[in-house]
Amino acid sequence: MKPAALLALAGALIATPAWADTTVIHAGAVVVDAQSQPRGASSITVTDGRIVGVADGHAPAPEGAVLVDLKDRTLAPGMIDLHVHLTGDPGGDFWKATVEPDEWDVVVGAKNARATVLAGFTTVREAGSGPETAFALRRGTAEGLIPGPRIVAAGVPLAIIGGHGDVNGFRPEVNELLDTGFTCTGPVECAAKVRLASQNGSDVIKITATGGVLSQQGRGLEAHFSDAEMKAIAETAHSLGLKVMAHAHGARGIEAASRAGIDTIEHGTYLDEAAARAMRENGTVLVPTLMAFQGVTERLGKGIYTPVVEDKIRAVAETARVFMGKALRWNVPIAFGTDAGVFAHGRNAGEFALMRAQGMTDRQALASATTVAAKVLEMDDQIGRLAPGYSADIIAVDGNPLEDVTVLEKVDFAMVRGRVIE
Numbered sequence: 001m002k003p004a005a006l007l008a009l010a011g012a013l014i015a016t017p018a019w020a021d022t023t024v025i026h027a028g029a030v031v032v033d034a035q036s037q038p039r040g041a042s043s044i045t046v047t048d049g050r051i052v053g054v055a056d057g058h059a060p061a062p063e064g065a066v067l068v069d070l071k072d073r074t075l076a077p078g079m080i081d082l083h084v085h086l087t088g089d090p091g092g093d094f095w096k097a098t099v100e101p102d103e104w105d106v107v108v109g110a111k112n113a114r115a116t117v118l119a120g121f122t123t124v125r126e127a128g129s130g131p132e133t134a135f136a137l138r139r140g141t142a143e144g145l146i147p148g149p150r151i152v153a154a155g156v157p158l159a160i161i162g163g164h165g166d167v168n169g170f171r172p173e174v175n176e177l178l179d180t181g182f183t184c185t186g187p188v189e190c191a192a193k194v195r196l197a198s199q200n201g202s203d204v205i206k207i208t209a210t211g212g213v214l215s216q217q218g219r220g221l222e223a224h225f226s227d228a229e230m231k232a233i234a235e236t237a238h239s240l241g242l243k244v245m246a247h248a249h250g251a252r253g254i255e256a257a258s259r260a261g262i263d264t265i266e267h268g269t270y271l272d273e274a275a276a277r278a279m280r281e282n283g284t285v286l287v288p289t290l291m292a293f294q295g296v297t298e299r300l301g302k303g304i305y306t307p308v309v310e311d312k313i314r315a316v317a318e319t320a321r322v323f324m325g326k327a328l329r330w331n332v333p334i335a336f337g338t339d340a341g342v343f344a345h346g347r348n349a350g351e352f353a354l355m356r357a358q359g360m361t362d363r364q365a366l367a368s369a370t371t372v373a374a375k376v377l378e379m380d381d382q383i384g385r386l387a388p389g390y391s392a393d394i395i396a397v398d399g400n401p402l403e404d405v406t407v408l409e410k411v412d413f414a415m416v417r418g419r420v421i422e
């Protein structure tokens with residue numbers, strides 16, 4: 001069974017009567033999806049967390065139903081961010097790993113889950129956390145115990161020993177103490193770690209395929225895993241029905257990850273024409289996370305980052321302003337993701353203006369965060385559109401996002417799985 005189908009099944013099992021009722025939303029206009037023209041005045045009927053009807057005009061709500069009046073607003077599909085780190089807030093204090101327990105990460109994550117959903121993001125892909133923290137948040141928002149988006153979670157990322165994603169920057173005995181157990185060397189061990197992640201509850205496998213900007217190591221931004229290791233990771237994950245998302249900056253690292261069968265490239269900073277060709281040929285999707293570059297650049301020179309990290313940020317800042325535009329021109333598929341956590345959660349929609357500045361149309365940008373992202377998650381029959389049978393993941397804004405996608409920076413109303421978020 002596909003992961004999307006499993007998620008749907010999990011949803012069905014817990015969707016017992018806690019909110020077994022009907023809500024009718026009166027809307028001024030409705031953006032059904034990023035491909036169609038908006039509807040005018042409409043009523044959307046939601047029952048038990050699903051959209052059951054989209055009709056013209058404002059018919060009175062049936063007996064017992066809750067009526068939500070958004071007659072002066074435009075409804076749009078809840079947005080999807082394919083790259084967030086809910087359990088962390090921005091900052092350069094890498095030593096915090098030594099003083100803060102995982103339990104604290106869950107508290108921080110609950111705060112950030114609410115900020116994320118109030119910003120209109122009703123589904124997120126959690127791109128790397130402690131062993132259990134993102135899974136606890138995933139259950140918390142699914143059961144409605146905490147306000148937040150639907151969470152598709154990676155858990156602990158796979159990394160090479162001492163690479164980006166592994167513990168680094170400490171004395172060896174401290175590194176050993178903080179080891180999360182997800183480094184691997186050689187195809188056999190890497191395949192075993194994918195199976196372990198699956199056993200622990202990962203919905204997707206995250207790997208750090210190349211060096212990274214915010215870790216305390218200065219070994220460049222090219223491929224860290226060998227081709228054989230990445231191939232083993234991709235094949236093992238796919239055999240378990242899981243996709244692989246790879247953090248990658250260097251061009252040869254991107255190309256190698258794509259050829260190994262990795263499904264999405266996160267960041268993709270130094271993408272060149274050969275890497276773009278590999279991505280096109282293999283159907284690899286780019287998740288550009290432009291807000292991450294914006295966020296770290298804003299905090300340069302303030303004594304927040306260590307010197308090794310400051311140097312790496314300065315080196316990527318210029319490229320970050322142009323690489324997504326190149327990918328677009330080279331016809332690489334692009335889906336929305338921000339790396340929230342590297343900047344403050346809730347600012348996710350700031351990504352749209354940055355995408356537009358590199359050549360995306362408003363419509364393409366909205367699609368990247370709805371239909372395109374839903375397809376990456378293999379959930380395009382459940383989320384990313386407002387249509388009967390789809391999950392009632394609905395947001396309201398002032399204006400038409402198809403004409404100006406930045407109206408999504410100010411979301412006035414958010415509903416996830418039929419629950420209004422407050």
Ligand SMILES: [Zn+2]
Pocket residue numbers: 083084085127128339
């Ligand atoms: Zn990230």
